[in-house]
Amino acid sequence: MDRTQLISNARNNLAGLGRGNLGVPLLLLVMLAMMMLPIPPFLLDVFFTFNIALSIVVLLVCVYALRPLDFAAFPTILLSDSAGFAA
Known part of the structure; x- marks a missing residue:
């Protein structure tokens, strides 16, 4: 070749x-x-921080939903969140 x-x-x-x-x-x-x-400790810290931040975002979406229609995108957010961290 x-x-x-x-x-x-x-x-x-x-x-x-x-x-x-x-x-x-x-x-x-x-x-x-x-x-x-083995993953370096700094990278583990970054992953843990991202995981906690994303969990807080999901929690705040639940808390500040005013109408039931505000939950329309919630299943998609929850699925992408859990699918991303399941791996």
């Missing part, structure tokens, strides 16, 4: 990330690596 073929293959593979062909398997591998490999 010459250099132009290698570059075109790399571009095609990177373009597949945007379409979701490689994005999901790559994300799964990254999540598995995060579970297996």
Whole structure:
């Protein structure tokens, strides 16, 4: 294989990330690596802080909802929140 073929293959593979062909398997591998490999304490602190901040946002959405219609987006927020932290 010459250099132009290698570059075109790399571009095609990177373009597949945007379409979701490689994005999901790559994300799964990254999540598995995060579970297996040690994470630096600073990064753990960042993740814990983000988790607490997102939980406070969900709690405040519940507390400050004035009408039942204000909860229309709540299931989506809750699902994306729990799906993001389940991995």
